[in-house]
Amino acid sequence: MIQVSEALTIVAENSSKMPSQIIAVGKALGYVLAETVYSPIAMPPFRQSAMDGYAFRHSIKHQYDVVSISQAGDHSNVKLKENEAIRIFTGAFVPDDADTVVMQEHVMANENSILIAKMPEQFANVRAKGEQINKNGIVFEANTLITPAAIGFLACLGITEITVYKKPKVAILVTGNELVKPGKKLPKGKIYESNSVMLQAALQTIGVNKAKVFKVKDNLKATKKALKNILEKYDVVLISGGISVGDYDFVKEALLKNGVEELFYKINQKPGKPMFFGSKKETLVFALPGNPASSLTNFYVYVYPAIRNRMGFSDIHLPKLARKLNAGISNSSGKTLFLKALYNETHVTVLDSQSSAMLNTFATANCLLIVPNDVENLKKEQLVTLLPID
Template sequence: MLNVAGDGPAEHGHRSSEVEWSAQMGHPRKSSEMLSPVLRQRHSNQQDEILQPTCADHEDGTLTPVDLAVEKGLRLRLPVTTESVDLKHASGRVLAQTLTAQAPQPYFDYSAMDGYAVNVEDIGSSLPVRLRLIGHIAASRTKEEITLRTRSAVRILTGAPIPPGANAVIAQEEIRREGDIVVLSRIPQRGENIRLRGEDVQTGDTLIERRSLMDPRAMGVAASAGIPRVELFRKLRVAIFSTGSELRQPGEDIAPGEIYNSNRYILRGLLDKPWIDLIDLGTSHDEPKVLRAYMRDAAAQADVVITTGGVSVGDEDHMADVVRGCDGTIAVTRVAIKPGKPLTLGQVGQAAYIGLPGNPGAVFTTFRVVVDGLLRAWAGLKQRVEPVRPVIADFTWTCRTGRSTYLPGVLKGYNANGAPLVDVLPRNNSGKLFLLSKAEGFVVIKPDYGDVKPGDLVGWFAL
């Protein structure tokens, strides 16, 4: 397993959808009975009208299952170290230490609301109760001490310390004032509306676990404990470059045979995280010498190098040879995922290498399903489950790829039994970026599922 900062095995960045889907469903079974009778009849009458995704390839040779590809990726070792950072600059970063409470929280007994501090035993049981008002305590006046006397009350505001002798706070709405006399219409319970010292956290309690994301909640917890600095994993340095002599940048003129480089901007969006330091190297031509120069430059300054294009079997697909030509190694090629079969994992020097296909849909899919979890683990983050939940197909699909298939889809509501229905977007293929932008999630079909008909159970990976 991956060692981060040289201190033992890292947890998997997230459980893959394959594992979660299997854990929830085992092998999904047909379940058209979960559809309402009306919907079953509609499907029976209109199956020919449903647009069916096509299957363009048939597998040959050995493919690496998605989970095995992730496991091999996690074995790559990255030299990610830690750094001490002022808390105000820690937002969105990855915690490299376990934060513990150095003092109890709350630090003192205080009032949970605006009201009047009283001593329950002192006021007796006869109603109404009349007490003399002897003082006022606000949250900011913590150094001023007022001791409760017999048959007296103290005006107290939310967050103010409980004065000596008081053991309850009665809400201001429940009393009547007559000058400096407070009239109670009921007897409060001992401890009412008082938050006690240490009732939330005791000294030594764990506040935030190591490998946690410093999200707004964690930032607030650390600040409430008075922690000024935290030890964080250094930002993961990720270098990206696109391959393809046909690629042009938005705003440039294009000629026939040229296309705009959308993959660069997909990756920039996916990698826009506070715990990532992005190094964008632009675009390289499909020339091995040029590609090797790009690769050496990227690997020299990054922890992870991600490329798009050049990992398939075409005449201009050079990336595997480029990695080897830079004294690197290839750990994974040909993954059992659709789209994204050419996904490649390896290492160049101390940098991990991730080669993504050139099709934009495959770039997005493989990143969400495989790459995101690897980056999280390499950055030091603890395990996160990406759930694939069971839903009911409202489409027909007849392609058998021998791969885990991720089809862009949309939720279509619920059947009469309350089960969610999903449909795939029409004319799906990995290059139709516009259609992918309309997707609400991926319909997940396992390699051994077979044909899908309306009413069958499939997986749903929300985006």
């Protein structure tokens, strides 16, 4: 059995990045850049008007003859004299002889001339060429997450394809003869299976939207066969249940018989102690406890950073926050505790019902409060470390 810090190090060291692929910008949402992107053009590519109004050469004069018009998309480089202006609209090309745009609300206009009632500063309301980015400037560094705004920015630069890390193919294998699919009649002695849909939802928060679910009966032969097929086709395998030391827990044996290298088994923590982490070639395997709260805790602490690492993120772990305790905590277990809790801007409250089988408080919690294994008592108002899961 190893400590949490050692387990985290082993997971990070063994989660290599996925291969890269070229993808259309419009389909890149949620992917992470594998290469730095440079701009093929300046943006804006010419001086633009930031307002609807009039472009002119700034001077002490207030009255100007209107000699032309410039709409968005036009490129009429009119030669302006000192006493001349052009009608211009937002996003339109600003002629070389003009250096300022006065907004239309600040002029008195007739058909052929304007009188500026409120003179703007020189260069006002003119977007310089390359104001957002110059040609060959860095658009995004490698390891940047592609968001809707990033897609829009790439498109406005004329970029149609980018190189990203592939998203890992994830399989979820559910074990347990006692499990029944939600929606079906529940016989005596059975419980509804919830871990697979819970883990699928948790994966979606990272950007893995398609995780395949497999189910297997609690026997060694079936478990070994199911794992053989899954290990050949998936990049990350999550197994729910069957990893403890009961008579019907066959997962660890089946993994070893399939050539999976054990990197660690059991962590000095509560909940979530009986977890197996291993690998076969580039495929990562997490055998998670069957108890729902234990399974989800270990997902956030270990699976989450492993998958983010594979996807190319720079910051792979959940962020850590510090808050003051609303009430004291004792820890006589000698284990690291991950407690379901609620935090606000200043304080954190540990919730009731911390059992590894109970999801009711997990469903209302917005963080996991970490109590280190070597800390026996935490006092009210003491600063503690949280992992936000909201």
